[in-house]
Amino acid sequence: MLGWEFPPFFAGGAGIVCNELTRALNRTGADVTFIMPSGPEEIYENLNIDEPGKPRFRILIANNIYPGKPTKVYKVDSLLQAYTTSEQYEHTYNRHMQKRKGKHGALYGRNLKEEVMRFAEKAREIALMEDFDVIHAHDWTTFLAGIEIKKATGKPLVVQVHITEFDKTGGDHADPFIYSIEKRGMDESDRIITVSNKLKDTCINRYFADPAKIRVVHNAATTMRSKEDYDGAHIKAGDKVVLFAGRVTLQKGPDYFVYAAKKVLDQAPNTKFVIAGNGDMLPQVINLVADLGLSKNFIFTGFYTREEGEKLFSLADVFVMPSVSEPFGLVPYEAQIKRTPTIISKQSGISEVLRHALKVDFWDVDEMAHKILALLHYSSLHNELKHNGYEEARNATWDVPAGKCLGIYNEIIGRGEI
Amino acid sequence: MKMVKICFYFQVHQPHRLKKYSIFSIGKDNDYFDHKKNKEVMHKITRKNYIPMNNLLLHLIKKHKGKFKVSFSITGTAMEQFEEYAPEVLESFKELARTDCVEFLNETYHHSLSYLYSKEEFKEQLEMHRKMIKKHFKQEPKVFRNTELVFSNELAKYVEDLGYKGIIAEGADHILQGRNPGHVYRAVSTEKIKVLLKNYKLSDDIAFRFSNKGWEEHPLTAEKYATWINSHNGTSELINLFMDYETFGEHQWEDTGIFTFMKQLPEELLKHPDNSFVTVSEAVMQHEPRDVIDNHNFTSWADIERDLTAWLGNSLQNSAKQELYNMEKHVKKTRNKELINTWRKMTTSDHFYYMCTKWFNDGDVHKYFNPYESPYEAFITFMNVLNDFSRRIQRKKPAEEQIIVNDTPSIILAQ
Numbered sequence: 001m002l003g004w005e006f007p008p009f010f011a012g013g014a015g016i017v018c019n020e021l022t023r024a025l026n027r028t029g030a031d032v033t034f035i036m037p038s039g040p041e042e043i044y045e046n047l048n049i050d051e052p053g054k055p056r057f058r059i060l061i062a063n064n065i066y067p068g069k070p071t072k073v074y075k076v077d078s079l080l081q082a083y084t085t086s087e088q089y090e091h092t093y094n095r096h097m098q099k100r101k102g103k104h105g106a107l108y109g110r111n112l113k114e115e116v117m118r119f120a121e122k123a124r125e126i127a128l129m130e131d132f133d134v135i136h137a138h139d140w141t142t143f144l145a146g147i148e149i150k151k152a153t154g155k156p157l158v159v160q161v162h163i164t165e166f167d168k169t170g171g172d173h174a175d176p177f178i179y180s181i182e183k184r185g186m187d188e189s190d191r192i193i194t195v196s197n198k199l200k201d202t203c204i205n206r207y208f209a210d211p212a213k214i215r216v217v218h219n220a221a222t223t224m225r226s227k228e229d230y231d232g233a234h235i236k237a238g239d240k241v242v243l244f245a246g247r248v249t250l251q252k253g254p255d256y257f258v259y260a261a262k263k264v265l266d267q268a269p270n271t272k273f274v275i276a277g278n279g280d281m282l283p284q285v286i287n288l289v290a291d292l293g294l295s296k297n298f299i300f301t302g303f304y305t306r307e308e309g310e311k312l313f314s315l316a317d318v319f320v321m322p323s324v325s326e327p328f329g330l331v332p333y334e335a336q337i338k339r340t341p342t343i344i345s346k347q348s349g350i351s352e353v354l355r356h357a358l359k360v361d362f363w364d365v366d367e368m369a370h371k372i373l374a375l376l377h378y379s380s381l382h383n384e385l386k387h388n389g390y391e392e393a394r395n396a397t398w399d400v401p402a403g404k405c406l407g408i409y410n411e412i413i414g415r416g417e418i
Numbered sequence: 419m420k421m422v423k424i425c426f427y428f429q430v431h432q433p434h435r436l437k438k439y440s441i442f443s444i445g446k447d448n449d450y451f452d453h454k455k456n457k458e459v460m461h462k463i464t465r466k467n468y469i470p471m472n473n474l475l476l477h478l479i480k481k482h483k484g485k486f487k488v489s490f491s492i493t494g495t496a497m498e499q500f501e502e503y504a505p506e507v508l509e510s511f512k513e514l515a516r517t518d519c520v521e522f523l524n525e526t527y528h529h530s531l532s533y534l535y536s537k538e539e540f541k542e543q544l545e546m547h548r549k550m551i552k553k554h555f556k557q558e559p560k561v562f563r564n565t566e567l568v569f570s571n572e573l574a575k576y577v578e579d580l581g582y583k584g585i586i587a588e589g590a591d592h593i594l595q596g597r598n599p600g601h602v603y604r605a606v607s608t609e610k611i612k613v614l615l616k617n618y619k620l621s622d623d624i625a626f627r628f629s630n631k632g633w634e635e636h637p638l639t640a641e642k643y644a645t646w647i648n649s650h651n652g653t654s655e656l657i658n659l660f661m662d663y664e665t666f667g668e669h670q671w672e673d674t675g676i677f678t679f680m681k682q683l684p685e686e687l688l689k690h691p692d693n694s695f696v697t698v699s700e701a702v703m704q705h706e707p708r709d710v711i712d713n714h715n716f717t718s719w720a721d722i723e724r725d726l727t728a729w730l731g732n733s734l735q736n737s738a739k740q741e742l743y744n745m746e747k748h749v750k751k752t753r754n755k756e757l758i759n760t761w762r763k764m765t766t767s768d769h770f771y772y773m774c775t776k777w778f779n780d781g782d783v784h785k786y787f788n789p790y791e792s793p794y795e796a797f798i799t800f801m802n803v804l805n806d807f808s809r810r811i812q813r814k815k816p817a818e819e820q821i822i823v824n825d826t827p828s829i830i831l832a833q
Contacts, residue, residue: 267441356775358794370440374798377441380737381797388775 001034002123002135002142002149013330014139014162016222017195024402033130035123035145113177120144124152134158134409140165140178143185150188156412158405159185160193160217163327164202167251183207190412193217193405195328196349202327217404218353221333221396229338232315235299239272240376243316243340245309246323246331248279253322253345253362255281255288260322262292263369268376269297276301276312313338317382318375322362323348332357336393341385343371353396356388421692422600422650425614425701427563427586428663430468430492431529432460432499433768435789439799444806450760455789460503467667472510474677478684479519486684487519487695490663491563494527494547495766497554508554515555521697522551523586524559530765531565531729533573534716535743543762544580560584561698565767567616567660567719568726571712574605574613582611584702586660588719589615593711600654601708602701612702613711616660616719620646625661629674637675640682648690656701660719721776729770734797739770741804745811752814760807764800772796 003018022032123145127135135157137146143159150157164182165174186192186209193215194200200216203209235241242264244257254275261273275285275298282300289298304312313319319335319342326348335342336356344351345362358371375382437452478486492511500508514520526532526543527550533540544562551559561584562577569587577585589599599615623643627633635642647657662669670676687693696704720728729735742764749761773793790796 263442355792356794359791366440366442370442371798373441374802378737378798378801380733381794381801384732384734384775384797385794 001032002137002145003034003036004139004141013219013328016330017162017219018138020220020223020398021402021405024398025405027399028402028406030406031132033132035126037119037141116141116144116181120148124148128152133413136160136405136409137185137189138162140182140185143181146185147188156190157188158191158193158408158412159189160195161186161199161203161327162195164199164206166202166206167199167325167327186213189213191215191408193408195219196352198347198349198352199327215404215408217401217408218349219328219330220398220401221337221393222330223398230311230314232311236272236315239270240268240317241272241274241315242318242320242372242376243274243276243312243335244320244322245274245276245304245312245335246321248275248277248282248285250281251323251325252277252279253324254279254285256322256324256362256365256368257320258285258288258292258294259365260320260368260372261294261297263365264372264376265294265297267369267373271297271376272299273297274299274301274312274316276304276309278303309334310338313340316340318343318372320368320372321345321348322360322368324362326350333393333396336389339386339390341375341382341389343368343375354392356385356392358385421690421694422647422654422657423694423696423701423704424647424687425489425656425658425696425698426487427489427491427523427658427660427698428665429563429661430490430496430663432456432463432493432496433529433766434495434499434763435459436769436799436803439802439806441798441802441805444802445809447806448810450803450807451763452789456499457503460499463664463668464504464507466672467664468504468507469510470672470677471663471666471680472507472514474681475520476510476514476517478681479514479517482684482688484519485688485695487521487697487700489521489523489561489698490514491523491525493525493529494543494550495529495763497550512554515557519697521561521699522555522557522559523561523563523698524548524551524582525563526565528762528765529565529767530762531568531726531739531767531770532765533564533568533576534726534730535739536746537576539743539746539762539765541580543765561586561614561702566729568716569613569713569718570716571606571608571714573716574608574611574713578608578611584612584614584698586614586658586698587616587713588717588724589618589658590717590724592724593713593717597709598654599658600650600656602656602705603709603711604707606710606712612705612707614656614658614698614701615711617658618719620657621659621661624659624676624679625665625669628665628670628676628679638679640679640686643679643683644686644689647687648693651690651692655705656696658701727776728774729767732773732775732793734773734775734793735770738773738797738800738804741801745804745808748811752811754814757807757811757814764804764807769796769800773800 001018001022003014022034025032119142127149133155135146135149135155137143137157138160139162146157146159149155165178186203186207190213192203192209192213194203195218197216200214203214204211242261244254246252248254257275264271286300289295301312313335316335317340319332319340321329321332321342321344323329323345324347326345328349329344330350332342332344332350332354342357344354344357344359346359347362351359358375360367360371375385435452435456436450437455439447439450475488497508515522524544524547526540527546528543530543532543548559551557560582562582563586564573567586567588569585574585587593594615599617603613603615605611605613623635623638627635628638630636650657666676666680684695716726717724718726730739745761749758772788772790773796775793790799
């Protein structure tokens with residue numbers, strides 16, 4: 001398994017998915033060797049993913065995948081991190097080199113292209129010492145590594161796409177370097193996994209990927225840490241709370257949330273709106289709230305930790321995910337598991353699988369406001385969604401996507417190429 | 419040796435679907451129904467189902483010279499939409515009525531579950547429906563069928579007291595307890611009224627399984643089906659085949675061969691000289707109850723559970739129906755025909771059916787003509803309409819009698 005982030009060090013959904021998927025695969029008895037790059041200042045000593053004593057299950061479908069050993073994590077020193085652009089990389093690189101005051105013993109390459117290739121080389125070396133049946137690479141930063149290992153070992157390659165350059169840039173400003181690696185990964189793979197049908201379409205339409213190679217494996221619900229509920233009564237002070245949680249960026253549609261809030265407040269003035277998260281659009285959103293005269297109804301939390309997030313989901317009466325583009329979008333599951341009804345954008349991958357959520361087009365702020373009001377106003381609607389949403393998220397376990405992955409491994413192992 | 423009589427009864431129903439009605443429309447828009455959608459659906463079904471099937475039945479009745487008979491239950495809401503959007507369908511049913519081989523049952527005009535919440539409303543809707551049948555088809559119905567075949571001992575008794583000779587119910591396993599649906603039964607606590615029970619196996623072979631390629635009996639031919647019915651000779655008096663009329667051409671498309679099947683079926687069955695067809699009232703008149711059935715709890719013909727959970731299984735449905743029926747006396751007090759009529763259109767059971775959330779197992783059937791993306795949307799629309807409607811009634815009432823449709827009093831919508 002090739003990934004670039006793994007909890008507790010992660011920047012987004014793909015790290016969570018790697019964690020959950022690896023553990024679920026491991027639970028089925030599959031042996032997973034996870035190779036990831038790491039930043040120079042990160043510490044992995046406390047990372048314990050062995051989970052000894054957990055019951056093991058025999059693999060039924062993929063008997064070529066040998067059972068037995070627990071998950072291993074190798075770290076390839078790297079500056080490669082999630083959501084890195086060439087520009088950001090150079091900045092990080094320079095800062096890092098300043099700190100090290102020119103001690104040039106380290107491995108890190110001068111630019112992103114070099115770094116991705118270095119990771120590929122390093123990962124290949126590790127792989128040559130390992131015994132395995134399938135290469136599974138997550139997102140573009142690891143695709144070159146996947147391709148290198150496939151070349152060196154002849155093992156089949158699965159690339160998993162969590163997001164593409166088109167989703168990150170909101171359309172037509174894809175970085176040609178990243179695009180070319182994404183495309184190569186898809187072209188040279190034996191199977192492509194996408195986390196939604198929507199993303200499958202992007203792979204076909206933008207990367208001209210072979211539809212026959214693509215398998216859609218929807219994500220499941222994140223495992224929550226705390227079981228306790230948090231009512232946040234002192235924050236709410238008797239008012240209802242509507243929550244936005246995520247990066248405050250164009251992709252997540254925070255401005256649509258504010259426009260919808262305006263319409264809600266016209267009808268139900270005693271409602272509080274919380275925007276949790278950080279991002280480049282935050283100053284703009286704060287200004288918008290002020291311009292619309294809504295400041296007294298808004299709370300901005302800034303960056304929040306996992307634990308704080310769980311509290312927010314617990315106390316909120318409604319969670320809204322108005323994303324403009326969301327290849328999957330795990331967050332609604334986190335709200336549902338905390339028994340908070342959700343309103344999600346139809347432009348999200350998760351809307352393909354979520355039944356017990358209200359759905360809106362992200363641009364339709366009238367409809368968004370209408371649904372927020374309905375949830376605040378009709379208690380039986382709120383109760384029904386709370387209950388059914390909770391059950392839905394609780395039943396969305398990672399055993400399902402892990403099972404699908406095993407099926408896909410089996411398809412390509414069974415082709416006799418090994 | 420007893421020979422079987424085949425009793426076909428077809429349910430014809432279309433609801434007045436609500437249009438998308440936002441919270442922001444409350445107080446501003448009095449028109450709740452989706453005329454465009456209702457018209458489209460009516461035109462589509464007219465073309466695919468009503469006209470071709472009515473023509474086929476007419477042809478069969480003429481061909482078999484009175485030996486082929488069927489019964490219908492047509493709701494008032496369907497009739498209203500025939501009159502408005504498809505008068506040719508109404509004419510065609512009238513023509514069927516004139517053959518004397520077609521009988522019409524009595525049910526609640528608005529296809530409602532009013533029996534469960536308001537006996538008064540229930541009686542009024544039966545009366546409206548009876549008058550409508552008489553006006554259009556010149557018949558006096560003697561047999562009652564309740565919406566979705568909702569049935570219980572108590573209901574049978576109530577309907578008996580209203581003077582009906584017969585009532586229709588689902589031949590559910592727990593009612594029959596191993597007995598044969600091919601006889602007439604009597605419900606506990608009733609004296610005369612006869613119960614006709616649906617043979618769900620043979621009915622569903624046509625209504626649900628006909629085009630299922632995974633079914634071991636597929637393809638089902640009229641000849642094969644006739645042998646199944648003939649095999650009941652000697653053990654059954656009646657084969658009650660009750661189903662939605664939309665089965666023919668809509669649930670089962672024309673290309674499945676459903677029309678050909680129905681075209682050949684009477685001939686196949688009448689090949690056996692002792693077989694015959696009867697209408698529901700003939701079935702009731704010609705047979706005496708064989709045994710007593712005891713159905714304390716309500717049953718219906720819906721889903722695998724055969725109970726009321728498709729309409730009243732969750733808090734959305736319960737809350738919506740409660741708010742609706744709480745309004746009844748206020749609505750009626752206005753004596754405003756238009757308001758009462760609008761309220762009644764809201765009693766149609768489909769509105770509650772759309773709010774059903776247990777769609778993982780039975781979802782397929784629930785999707786037919788469902789105008790909503792989800793049960794939650796159905797609830798929101800219904801409640802928004804009810805909110806506006808209650809405001810209109812309040813304007814016609816003195817202040818001390820004000821009613822509020824609002825299950826969360828803490829949030830008051832701005833007027």
